[in-house]
Every structure is written in C-alpha cells, then in structure tokens.
Amino acid sequence: MTGATTAVSALLLDLDGTLVDSEPLHRRGYESFFAHKGWEVPDLSVFTGRRAVDVFATEHGPWDGLDPEAVLAEVLEHVPDEAARAVPGARELIEAARAGGTPVAIVTSAGPDWVQRSLVESLTLEVDSVDLVVTARDVEDGKPHPAGFALACRRLDADPAAALAAEDSPAGVRAALGAGVRQVHGIGTSHPREVLLDAGAVEVHGDLRPLLPLLRA
CATH class of the missing domain: 3.40.50.1000 (HAD superfamily/HAD-like)
Incomplete structure (x- = not known):
C-alpha cells in the first residue's frame, strides 16, 4: 500500500x-425478534449498511404488509442494551x-x-x-x-x-x-x-x- x-x-x-x-449485537436482535415472531430468519446480510425501515419497505419477507417503522420498533426491543x-x-x-x-x-x-x-x-x-x-x-x-x-x-x-x-x-x-x-x-x-x-x-x-x-x- x-x-x-x-x-x-x-x-x-x-x-x-x-x-x-x-453487527453481532444487531444480528442477535434480529434473530431474537424473528424467533419471537415465529418467523424464519432471512439472510440478515440484506440489513447490513442499510436503514432497516428501507429493507422492511422494499424487500419481500414475513413483514410484507406491515408498517416498516412499527416493525423496526419491535426489532429494537430485542437488540441487547450494550455498547x-x-x-x-x-x-x-x-x-x-x-x-x-x-x-x-x-x-x-x-x-x-x-x-x-x-x-x-x-x-x-x-x-x-x-x-x-x-x-x-x-x-x-x-x-x-x-x-x-x-x-x-x-x-x-x-x-x-x-x-x-x-x-x-x-x-x-x-x-x-x-x-x-x-x-x-x-x-x-x-x-x-x-x-x-x-x-x-x-x-x-x-x-x-x-x-x-x-x-x-
């Protein structure tokens, strides 16, 4: 270099x-959220680097038809509260x-x-x-x-x-x-x-x- x-x-x-x-914290949050919902865990790399509301609004998944902001609010409840x-x-x-x-x-x-x-x-x-x-x-x-x-x-x-x-x-x-x-x-x-x-x-x-x-x- x-x-x-x-x-x-x-x-x-x-x-x-x-x-x-x-990213490990976020992954744990998503996995906990999907388990709580009884949904299959998708390829979580689709969320990396992007706003979650954009993913929920534009990508197909078990969240189809739901309010992206509301889904994100639920996800955040599952993300570990740590730095x-x-x-x-x-x-x-x-x-x-x-x-x-x-x-x-x-x-x-x-x-x-x-x-x-x-x-x-x-x-x-x-x-x-x-x-x-x-x-x-x-x-x-x-x-x-x-x-x-x-x-x-x-x-x-x-x-x-x-x-x-x-x-x-x-x-x-x-x-x-x-x-x-x-x-x-x-x-x-x-x-x-x-x-x-x-x-x-x-x-x-x-x-x-x-x-x-x-x-x-």
Missing part, C-alpha cells in the same frame, strides 16, 4: 461495522484526522442516539470529536443511495473526489462511490473481502489501522 499523494479533503466514516463492531466493541484503529484514525486538520464526518444508517453512545462509550471520545454526523434522519434515501455521503461533502465543503471513505458493507461502498468518492476502503468486519471489492472498494482491511498513513499528504 502506498501513502496518499494529495491532501485528503474529508474523512467519511460509516459507523456500524466500521468504527464499532456492532459495541471499537474496531481497532477507530479512535486513532479520528484523532489523527482532527490533529492534521482533515474534517471528519460519520455517515450512518443508524440514529443520532446510537452515534452518540458509540462515540462516548465505545470509542471514549467526546461527541464533538467529529465535525459532522449524517444519520438516517438527515436524508430521504438511505444507502446504497449516495445522498448521505453527498450531503456530508456539501456540508464540509469537501471535494468528494479527494475524500477518503471507509465502509463495511457493499451498500455503503456503492453509496460513497455514487457520491463521487474515489478512495473507498472496505473494512472486512461484516462481509467477505471479495464482496466489498466487487462493490468497488479500492482495498479491504481487517480494521482501520491501515488507513492512518493515507491521511498524510
């Missing part, structure tokens, strides 16, 4: 599966970006409460350690639509072509690419390397530590 040759305009980070290894483990390098990457003057945005399909809990409890950072948070509530269309990443670049006044993004899901990788981000790195916590590369990731890493050199112009 070579270091960056031009300055990074912004660091754009997914949350679940990228900064915090929360997720930080992905190695997450805190260091954010701190390095801020120290070097690179603006940092979290672009997530989660809600603001989970972002705050993850920053404070999982990463032991202050809420204002990032410059911007774009959550599921800030855009009409969720990942893989590029709206979230495009909004982050506009609000940061950052050139997306010079931005650096990290994502753990194919939906997230496609969303960042669709917003014009060229350097989209996959984090292999949730999907196989080949899946992220097929989605367009330039490289796939086991955690965030390999991204640290890329912040150096």
Whole structure:
C-alpha cells in the first residue's frame, strides 16, 4: 500500500461495522425478534449498511404488509442494551484526522442516539470529536443511495473526489462511490473481502489501522 499523494479533503466514516463492531449485537436482535415472531430468519446480510425501515419497505419477507417503522420498533426491543466493541484503529484514525486538520464526518444508517453512545462509550471520545454526523434522519434515501455521503461533502465543503471513505458493507461502498468518492476502503468486519471489492472498494482491511498513513499528504 502506498501513502496518499494529495491532501485528503474529508474523512467519511460509516459507523456500524466500521468504527464499532456492532453487527453481532444487531444480528442477535434480529434473530431474537424473528424467533419471537415465529418467523424464519432471512439472510440478515440484506440489513447490513442499510436503514432497516428501507429493507422492511422494499424487500419481500414475513413483514410484507406491515408498517416498516412499527416493525423496526419491535426489532429494537430485542437488540441487547450494550455498547459495541471499537474496531481497532477507530479512535486513532479520528484523532489523527482532527490533529492534521482533515474534517471528519460519520455517515450512518443508524440514529443520532446510537452515534452518540458509540462515540462516548465505545470509542471514549467526546461527541464533538467529529465535525459532522449524517444519520438516517438527515436524508430521504438511505444507502446504497449516495445522498448521505453527498450531503456530508456539501456540508464540509469537501471535494468528494479527494475524500477518503471507509465502509463495511457493499451498500455503503456503492453509496460513497455514487457520491463521487474515489478512495473507498472496505473494512472486512461484516462481509467477505471479495464482496466489498466487487462493490468497488479500492482495498479491504481487517480494521482501520491501515488507513492512518493515507491521511498524510
């Protein structure tokens, strides 16, 4: 891997599966919910990186005909009430970006409460350690639509072509690419390397530590 040759305009980070290894918690929540309903557990990878309400609204399943928001509310009751483990390098990457003057945005399909809990409890950072948070509530269309990443670049006044993004899901990788981000790195916590590369990731890493050199112009 070579270091960056031009300055990074912004660091754009997914949350679940990228900064915090929360997918096991979510999986336990979905499995408990489906068991409670007596429904067959579907391929849960369809939820990774996407807003759950979008999945319930657009994908066929035992939830067909039900209110997506109501189904999500039931699912959340089954998710364990605990903080997720930080992905190695997450805190260091954010701190390095801020120290070097690179603006940092979290672009997530989660809600603001989970972002705050993850920053404070999982990463032991202050809420204002990032410059911007774009959550599921800030855009009409969720990942893989590029709206979230495009909004982050506009609000940061950052050139997306010079931005650096990290994502753990194919939906997230496609969303960042669709917003014009060229350097989209996959984090292999949730999907196989080949899946992220097929989605367009330039490289796939086991955690965030390999991204640290890329912040150096």
